[in-house]
Amino acid sequence: MSKNVNIDWANLGFDYIKTDLRYISRWKDGKWDEGQLVEDNMLTISEASTALHYGQQCFEGLKAYRTKEGKIQLFRPDRNANRMIDTCRRILMPEVSVEKFIDACIQVVKANEHFVPPYETGATLYLRPFVIGVGSNIGVKPAPEYIFSVFCIPVGPYFKGGMVPVNFNISEYDRAAPYGTGAAKVGGNYAGSLYPHELAAKKGFADCVYLDPATHTKIEEVGAANFFGITKDNKFVTPKSPSILPSVTKYSLLHIAKEYLKMEVEERDVFIDNLDEFKEAGACGTAAVITPIGGIEYKDKLHVFHSETEVGPVTKELYNTLYGIQRGDVEAPEGWIVEVK
The missing domain is CATH 3.30.470.10 (Aminotransferase class 4, branched-chain amino acid transferase, N-terminal domain)
Structure with missing residues (x-):
């Protein structure tokens, strides 16, 4: 320095x-x-x-x-x-x-x-x-x-005292419109999320989960982050929709899950009524890398995944691998790192 x-x-x-x-x-x-x-x-x-x-x-x-x-x-x-x-x-x-x-x-x-x-x-x-x-x-x-x-x-590091799972609720508001600008990183998407976030925070949640705007049956995003879940048969699953922002972190985790952890990966519809299929869940993005989801409140019931207090083992391994690549402690796939000389 x-x-x-x-x-x-x-x-x-x-x-x-x-x-x-x-x-x-x-x-x-x-x-x-x-x-x-x-x-x-x-x-x-x-x-x-x-x-x-x-x-x-x-x-x-x-x-x-x-x-x-x-x-x-x-x-x-x-x-x-x-x-x-x-x-x-x-x-x-x-x-x-x-x-x-x-x-x-x-x-x-x-x-x-x-x-x-x-x-x-x-x-x-x-x-x-x-x-x-x-x-x-x-x-x-x-x-x-x-x-x-x-x-x-x-x-600073997002998790100062170590990673801790947090809970989310379901928003009745839409983050994006079908054929709208949900896949674009424009400020309006974030302005529209401030009020739903405040409503979730007032109820004691970290943020809210947005469902697909057309049918309100499928998970799209978690606050300003992408959702992923680990199924009970150990698949890495993340929602697929034209109105989801294509997260760099999410696509990096898809690669890591498949190539480093040798898991099956799927980008597909994630129905809110099928939360039982997941043993772990998380939100991913640049700021936190991964925010573990303890539970999601849906229809006045909190659906808990792995735990409300402990991070699941697969989520922890995904985080450690990606964060290790970013910090130079784990070998990166070709082309992922640009050194500033």
Whole structure:
């Protein structure tokens, strides 16, 4: 680490911390400029920007990890880059190429290297790439200009006292619409989830489970994360739907379950009435990797999976393997790790 930063690594949460430099690139006249690192963390945009009025914006989330040897590595940034391309296409924003996306992330990590937490802390450097529509435009149409930016913040380990299962209830609200933007990582999906989350939290749950919007019979997502279950005959199962966000973590776990743990894997419908088929369940995403699900309340009854207090053995092995790959302790599949040099 080249500079000393006054950070209590052991007590980091998931809060905004202004780091030294962030990357910014502007799209104008049909092309992106080269982009640059800047100190200013404030954006000045037109009051008529489409990002403010019509939700023409998207974002990604990924992490940089410091290994035991002191190297810094990104985990599957190409997957985030491709997902951002898909989102940009869906809401008519110019695509950011995979090369530009990864280069921007590497530049930001290198420029803020002293903010990458030490290996032994379990903390990481969280990267937030985003694209917003800007420029003076009040009509309901794509923006005349765009900004692509990446900033970073050091964040603490999600489970400070070790992984603990949490409970969820079923939301009567929909997270996405059939043929809507559920598979795109746009801010509107998250804005719409704030109220259902608050209702679940007031009842003592960690968050809520969203069912498919068409029939309300199938599990789609768990809060802002993807669902998975381990069946009693040891299969890794995760829901399949065109309105689920394609989680980088979920597809990594599918690969790990199949190739590392030698399990059968299935992407298929997961009916809420069939919770009994699972001996373990979890929610997965960038922030926590895996959040073990203790139980799901459905029809006023709490269905408990493995335990409300103990993490199931398969969930624990999946977590340890994936987290080990991310931190450089377990050999990664080819192409999963990009070293920041």
